[in-house]
Amino acid sequence: MKPKAWRTSSYTNPNGNCVEVGHICDGAAVRDTKHRAGGYFTTTTDQWTTFIDAIKIDRFR
DSSP: OOOSOOEEOTTOOTTOOOEEEEEETTEEEEEESTTGGGOOEEEEHHHHHHHHHHHHTTTTO
16 A cells, blocks of 8 residues: 655755655555655554654664
C-alpha cells in the first residue's frame, strides 16, 4: 500500500541526506528523498514505534 502523502523531517540537512515517511493503514512507509523512484519499504505500527523509541534513547550512536 502506497501512502497518500510523504513527510520530510524538519531535521533534513541541505545536502538532502534524509528519508521521507508516509502513513499507511497499519504502520509507515519509508523512502530515500534522493532516490524516490527506487521504491520504499513498509513497517507495521509496532515495528515503527520500536524504531522511533530506539532513536529517542540514542540507541544507534
